[in-house]
Amino acid sequence: MSPATPLAVLALAATVGIAALMALTRLANRPGRAAAILTPMLFAVLVLFLWEVLTRGLAVPQVLLPAPSVIARAFWNASPELLQDVRQTVLFAAIPGFVCGSALGMVTGIAVDRSPFLQQGLLPLSSFASVIPIVGVAPIMILWFGFGWQSKAAVVLLITFFPAFVNMVAGLREASPIERDLMASYASTYWQTLWKLRLPAALPFLFTALKVNASLALIGAIVAEFFGAPVYGLGFRISAEIGHLALDRVWAAIAVAAAVGSGSYALLTAAERAATFWHPSQLPGSDRNS
Amino acid sequence: MPDSPHAETLDIETTQPREQARAAVVSVENVAVSYPSREGVFHALSDVSLRVARREFISLIGPSGCGKTTLLRLIADLAQPSTGTIRVNGGTSRQARGDRSYGYVFQTPALQPWRTALANVMLPLEIIGLAANERRARATAALMAVGLGDAASRYPWQLSGGMQQRVSIARALSLRPELLLMDEPFGALDEITRDKLNLHLTDLWRDRDLTVIFVTHSIPEAVFLSTRIVAMSAKPGRISRVIDCGLPRRRTLDIRNTPEFLAISKQVRDALSDAYANE
Ligand SMILES: Nc1ncnc2c1ncn2[C@@H]1O[C@H](COP(=O)(O)OP(=O)(O)OP(=O)(O)O)[C@@H](O)[C@H]1O
Ligand SMILES: [Mg+2]
Numbered sequence: 001m002s003p004a005t006p007l008a009v010l011a012l013a014a015t016v017g018i019a020a021l022m023a024l025t026r027l028a029n030r031p032g033r034a035a036a037i038l039t040p041m042l043f044a045v046l047v048l049f050l051w052e053v054l055t056r057g058l059a060v061p062q063v064l065l066p067a068p069s070v071i072a073r074a075f076w077n078a079s080p081e082l083l084q085d086v087r088q089t090v091l092f093a094a095i096p097g098f099v100c101g102s103a104l105g106m107v108t109g110i111a112v113d114r115s116p117f118l119q120q121g122l123l124p125l126s127s128f129a130s131v132i133p134i135v136g137v138a139p140i141m142i143l144w145f146g147f148g149w150q151s152k153a154a155v156v157l158l159i160t161f162f163p164a165f166v167n168m169v170a171g172l173r174e175a176s177p178i179e180r181d182l183m184a185s186y187a188s189t190y191w192q193t194l195w196k197l198r199l200p201a202a203l204p205f206l207f208t209a210l211k212v213n214a215s216l217a218l219i220g221a222i223v224a225e226f227f228g229a230p231v232y233g234l235g236f237r238i239s240a241e242i243g244h245l246a247l248d249r250v251w252a253a254i255a256v257a258a259a260v261g262s263g264s265y266a267l268l269t270a271a272e273r274a275a276t277f278w279h280p281s282q283l284p285g286s287d288r289n290s
Numbered sequence: 291m292p293d294s295p296h297a298e299t300l301d302i303e304t305t306q307p308r309e310q311a312r313a314a315v316v317s318v319e320n321v322a323v324s325y326p327s328r329e330g331v332f333h334a335l336s337d338v339s340l341r342v343a344r345r346e347f348i349s350l351i352g353p354s355g356c357g358k359t360t361l362l363r364l365i366a367d368l369a370q371p372s373t374g375t376i377r378v379n380g381g382t383s384r385q386a387r388g389d390r391s392y393g394y395v396f397q398t399p400a401l402q403p404w405r406t407a408l409a410n411v412m413l414p415l416e417i418i419g420l421a422a423n424e425r426r427a428r429a430t431a432a433l434m435a436v437g438l439g440d441a442a443s444r445y446p447w448q449l450s451g452g453m454q455q456r457v458s459i460a461r462a463l464s465l466r467p468e469l470l471l472m473d474e475p476f477g478a479l480d481e482i483t484r485d486k487l488n489l490h491l492t493d494l495w496r497d498r499d500l501t502v503i504f505v506t507h508s509i510p511e512a513v514f515l516s517t518r519i520v521a522m523s524a525k526p527g528r529i530s531r532v533i534d535c536g537l538p539r540r541r542t543l544d545i546r547n548t549p550e551f552l553a554i555s556k557q558v559r560d561a562l563s564d565a566y567a568n569e
Contacts, residue, residue, distance in 0.1 A: 181368050
């Protein structure tokens with residue numbers, strides 16, 4: 001390769017990049033839904049294009065960073081395995097752990113709110129427990145529950161417990177004294193007030209917890225597999241293929257994990273918008289100036 | 291208006307509340323409320339006694355911090371006195387709250403933003419376990435009574451401040467209480483809206499034989515609405531003067547230009563300037 005090639009590639013990439021960014025800026029400023037959807041998609045295409053041109057043109061070694069087309073091919077060739085990996089990691093570890101951890105955290109949050117004894121005993125303890133790097137307990141979970149999905153689900157449960165717990169406790173404090181007095185003036189019971197006032201008021205907090213937990217669950221499930229797993233799972237795939245220096249497959253697995261992560265995030269955001277449409281942060285006009 | 295069972299009992303214009311002898315709806319006897327504070331004990335209320343008869347309209351007026359809200363909350367059983375007794379409808383305030391015998395309108399509308407106006411009015415009816423169709427019928431009637439029939443499906447953030455406060459009044463009325471406790475319900479509204487709602491409130495009070503205890507900072511509002519005005523002063527919070535307000539039960543806004551109205555206003559103003567002088 002002549003020394004002129006990298007320069008030519010850089011020049012091309014810069015020109016295309018700047019031109020495309022200017023075009024995208026104009027598109028982004030256009031009102032309407034189409035522009036709002038199109039802009040990020042075109043931006044992603046631009047990033048992939050520049051990535052492809054730069055890695056190929058500058059002849060970046062594959063071990064450092066494979067080109068997108070190489071990753072896509074690896075994905076295509078390995079798709080049966082990757083599908084099984086997703087099933088193992090997401091369906092068996094991340095989702096059950098996420099559901100149980102979030103639910104347990106929220107129920108504990110209500111219990112702590114209900115009982116002054118638990119409030120004094122559990123709240124300080126929990127702030128201590130929440131700083132423990134829980135992924136570190138993965139080997140112990142494997143010792144307890146074996147190499148299968150159960151140990152991964154247990155790690156995810158432990159990781160997702162605290163955000164759910166802490167946000168439930170904070171969310172239950174959201175209802176104002178006047179709103180509580182209002183319920184009291186109807187001689188409403190504790191559970192009626194919880195159900196009709198305090199839980200709905202806590203919803204924005206709960207969705208924050210769920211969104212945090214969705215990514216924590218995926219990370220937890222993948223990292224837990226590094227410590228030992230049956231012969232599939234996204235985490236297993238990443239650690240095994242890196243041993244073979246099959247970086248294209250590693251990247252393919254990462255891309256799949258990213259897709260699952262952003263898919264679940266999008267799903268939760270949509271659910272949040274539907275459930276907390278009344279919250280100031282969701283009302284029309286709230287995101288216009290920010 | 292579908293639910294006005296009292297329409298035919300519209301009264302002959304009684305001018306003077308002579309009901310003192312009758313069983314009081316609310317009786318407050320030698321009540322004190324104190325909080326521990328840095329300088330020892332803070333007396334939010336001290337030796338307050340007040341009897342409110344059926345169909346009276348009582349206004350509590352006085353400087354900020356003189357204990358108006360505190361007194362209202364005691365009657366509503368949302369707070370407890372340090373000493374003294376409070377009876378509502380002949381029983382304890384706890385029983386009265388359990389029987390849902392009062393409606394409380396707070397200083398802010400306190401509407402639930404996830405509920406429409408109609409659903410907000412239905413909230414207390416859900417709490418008492420009314421059937422769904424009955425809930426809807428009653429809440430619709432209550433919204434109509436405050437002139438908001440066509441805003442039923444709007445959310446609180448789609449309503450003006452005055453409309454929100456009317457929804458909260460409809461919500462208090464939906465339980466069909468005979469006693470209405472109102473804490474500066476119109477404090478945040480402009481003059482004209484306030485006049486309109488005042489007019490509305492006297493109509494409701496008269497047509498439904500309500501007993502109302504009403505907190506305000508406005509002298510004209512108090513004189514226009516009340517049968518008796520209770521002037522309070524602070525430090526310690528106490529009743530400084532009770533002024534009878536013998537205007538006819540049927541009132542229009544013009545009444546504010548009559549000499550009687552102005553005379554009563556002056557009495558209230560004098561009572562209040564004494565209270566403020568003590569500050
Ligand atoms: N829980 C409490 N602890 C300590 N002090 C309190 C408490 N509740 C009320 N107070 C005090 O009691 C006094 C009376 O309060 P209150 O709210 O009844 O006044 P108010 O007459 O309604 O005033 P405003 O016109 O400003 O609404 C105030 O000085 C307040 O600071
Ligand atoms: Mg007050």
